[in-house]
Amino acid sequence: MKKPILNVKNLNKDFQVKSKKTFFGKPSSVRVLSDISFELDEGETLSIVGESGSGKTTLGRCIVKGVSASSGDVVYHSESGESVDFLKLKGKGAKKFRKDIQMIFQDPYSSLSPRMSVYDIISEPLVANFKLNKSEIDAKVTDIAEKTGLNASYLKRYPHAFSGGQRQRIAIARALITQPRLIVCDEAVSALDVSIQAQIINLLKDLQEQYRITYIFISHDLSIVQNISDRVAVMHLGRIVEQASTDSLFGSPKHPYTEALMSAVPQPDPEQKKSRIILEGEVPNPANPPSGCHFHPRCAYRTDKCVQESPALREVGDRHYVACHYAEELNLKGVHDDAVNIS
Known part of the structure; x- marks a missing residue:
């Protein structure tokens, strides 16, 4: 039986934006x-x-x-x-669970301090979270470097001496050193060449199988998402508009926005035409x-109801959630389906 590790409930984020009309104007709140x-x-x-800007x-x-x-x-379990x-955790409580949830950032170069050696970068979370002696830290850093494909003899070098793929391996090693249970990967391979992307994706999958890590994988590349994901959540303007298993979402999307995203996924056969x-x-x-x-301003299926009423996210199948008034009526095309009909 599957156990939940994280429950995100009614999460909201507002940013304060200063008014451009007057110098002393009060900032307004943007959700x-x-x-x-x-x-x-x-x-x-x-x-x-x-899309970019979706949150x-x-x-x-x-x-x-x-x-x-x-x-x-x-809520973390x-x-x-x-x-x-x-x-809501603070102080000792935050430190106790901080090591369990880590993040891999989009740009492996800007997320690594140029003034720290690779050894110091990887070992920093250990020093901050555990009371270990020098030999214990050395052993753990060397071990995780080898498991992430880094040459242990290069640990005294600095980030500028490495390629983009190697820098991302450094970032992964830093995230893994505390043995986290959950890692948020924010566009973790978008800055890398296609061949290097494949290596990093395979590395993440191997590490997940070895350590039973849970990933939240943030990406705009649906081909990679289809390869690595168990489930997918589609965001539009700060809201989740559809959420389902990978097979269900790619094969039978229920939201017009998801359908548009699916149409951008390249076909394996270059001779096969796709609209x-x-x-x-x-x-x-x-x-x-x-x-x-x-x-609704960009939706080909909109009606007056779409303009006037905001749809709630609701379940329309086995763990398949969608925020669309006409999810059951629309027959939208997935990645391998060229027919679009409205029943």
């Missing part, structure tokens, strides 16, 4: 995450996808407390059976979101 809720099972990979990275950083959420809960709201859905208009401004369904 970039709205009522985000999902459950994460131990050992699985949940991918978060969506993917902000969500990941709120979960690890890199950014303070405005409201909501992130520890290996010992304790359930704690990770966002691309081009969304008209611009991505809505979070500071001035549209009425009703936030996707």
